[in-house]
Amino acid sequence: MNRPRPKTLALLTIPLAGALALSGCFSAAAEQAGSTDRISVAHMQPPRSGLSPLSDDAFKLSRWSTAETLVNLDASGDAQPALATSWERSGELAWDFEIREGVSFHNGQPLTAETVANSLQRAIDSTPVPRILNGTALKVAVRGEHGLRITTADPDPLLPQRLSSPQLAIFAAEAYTANGVDPAGHGTGPFQIVDVDGISGATLDRYEGYWGEKAAASGIDVKFVPDGTARAAALRTSEADVIEAIPAGQAATVDQELLTEVPMPRTNTLYLNTEKGPFADPAVRAAAREAIDRAAIVESVYENRADIAEGLLGPALPYAAGLRDSGEYRQLLAQRAEPAKVKDVEITLGTFTDRAELPEVAVILEQQLEAAGFIVKQDVREYQYIEADALDGAFDAFILSRATVLDSGDPVAYFASDFTCEGGFAIAQLCDKDVDQAIARASETEAGEQRQQQIMLAEARILGTDAAIALLHERVIQGEGPAVRDAAQDPRERELITAQTRLDSDQEPQR
Numbered sequence: 001m002n003r004p005r006p007k008t009l010a011l012l013t014i015p016l017a018g019a020l021a022l023s024g025c026f027s028a029a030a031e032q033a034g035s036t037d038r039i040s041v042a043h044m045q046p047p048r049s050g051l052s053p054l055s056d057d058a059f060k061l062s063r064w065s066t067a068e069t070l071v072n073l074d075a076s077g078d079a080q081p082a083l084a085t086s087w088e089r090s091g092e093l094a095w096d097f098e099i100r101e102g103v104s105f106h107n108g109q110p111l112t113a114e115t116v117a118n119s120l121q122r123a124i125d126s127t128p129v130p131r132i133l134n135g136t137a138l139k140v141a142v143r144g145e146h147g148l149r150i151t152t153a154d155p156d157p158l159l160p161q162r163l164s165s166p167q168l169a170i171f172a173a174e175a176y177t178a179n180g181v182d183p184a185g186h187g188t189g190p191f192q193i194v195d196v197d198g199i200s201g202a203t204l205d206r207y208e209g210y211w212g213e214k215a216a217a218s219g220i221d222v223k224f225v226p227d228g229t230a231r232a233a234a235l236r237t238s239e240a241d242v243i244e245a246i247p248a249g250q251a252a253t254v255d256q257e258l259l260t261e262v263p264m265p266r267t268n269t270l271y272l273n274t275e276k277g278p279f280a281d282p283a284v285r286a287a288a289r290e291a292i293d294r295a296a297i298v299e300s301v302y303e304n305r306a307d308i309a310e311g312l313l314g315p316a317l318p319y320a321a322g323l324r325d326s327g328e329y330r331q332l333l334a335q336r337a338e339p340a341k342v343k344d345v346e347i348t349l350g351t352f353t354d355r356a357e358l359p360e361v362a363v364i365l366e367q368q369l370e371a372a373g374f375i376v377k378q379d380v381r382e383y384q385y386i387e388a389d390a391l392d393g394a395f396d397a398f399i400l401s402r403a404t405v406l407d408s409g410d411p412v413a414y415f416a417s418d419f420t421c422e423g424g425f426a427i428a429q430l431c432d433k434d435v436d437q438a439i440a441r442a443s444e445t446e447a448g449e450q451r452q453q454q455i456m457l458a459e460a461r462i463l464g465t466d467a468a469i470a471l472l473h474e475r476v477i478q479g480e481g482p483a484v485r486d487a488a489q490d491p492r493e494r495e496l497i498t499a500q501t502r503l504d505s506d507q508e509p510q511r
Helices: 025-033 058-063 113-125 228-236 248-253 282-291 294-300 319-323 327-333 357-371 383-391 412-419 433-444 449-465
Strands: 038-043 071-073 079-081 084-090 094-099 138-142 147-152 191-197 201-206 219-224 259-272 345-352 374-381 397-403 468-480
Touching (some): 433 449
Antiparallel strands (some): 259 397
């Protein structure tokens, strides 16, 4: 089956003026703000789309608590009230939401059902559409000042969970311009963006008009630090209070009491191009699968601070391991192609530098694949410069660190985005009717054990194609200075600095 040409994500490319000078950058921002209770944060990746909430930059806005959604997810992935106070299903296709009263945007305008409908419609009409909406068709209608009806083309048992995606955050009408979406001054969260310095950093202040609990800290000073060694150094030298994604290879260089390590729904995966090139042959894909030694990667690159992958879904989803023992799951995996014997098969292998471990993983994979008869040519760049090529099928193989339940707390959206014929993030270029049907069955099943069973059968269908070879499941390694209190330790990477996050004045470092 021929797969439609995937859409390339729109990128706003901003030239990098020079290397980020880490020393003193956080303290200077705090001094300029005239406050000692501001929280400094070292983020891993700079914005890729000008902080557009319709891109993956939405998760930065969420982690800074400046943008909010209608619904939040609890630890179990169940929907909880946020900007919507309640919701109920009206027939098979419609859901009615009650919008919270007494909420104002950072520009002082009130939150109404009309402004919510405007934000959702902008997301529905965007190109590319936020991946949580891939394969869905929504209609939004205002029902009074604080009532909203959302109608789906097909029954959607997880619509409330979908609306928790940071890419569906609600902004004031003025945020939407001819040049894109400007989140600065237009969110509803406890912190408001007051300055953005290109791809270097951002400054946020406490929003005094917040509808909920006021932020304990007076502000957040953000710097984007792509280099993992520099982020670890920021923790050692107290240049930052909260550090995102300490590389596993750097974790031993810092005080272990300052680290938090949590299994997360993020899988390091090797995607194989099923549409063209050597891996269009299932037997050649099988040969690559058999060549890979996952344990060697976990031990040497991650220093055993990761979990060897048995499938696409890891220990952050507790039901996954047990359901792999079912007879139907095993039968589907048994249908995989037998490995071909390869000799001097040339392949291109791509990955990116933003996650410090991935270039090291690429080196080990190159060695393992070449030992099996492949000739590997690597292409390693920053993510913002390689994403479009990866989505366009420019590589035979691509290593990606992929969040599996990032958007809805449910992996079906990830399956649909990455592995269906119409998927918007289909690096493997896979188009298989059996896979599409399995993912569709999972998406139509009500939440609970039956849905979990269908999810795992869909995983087996995907793995059966060898379009994706799961390598390992990552863990969150987050750094927090000794003064930090109540920073979020979120496996889904949605929260980081919340209204409760603060610095203990008795423990504040000297900067």
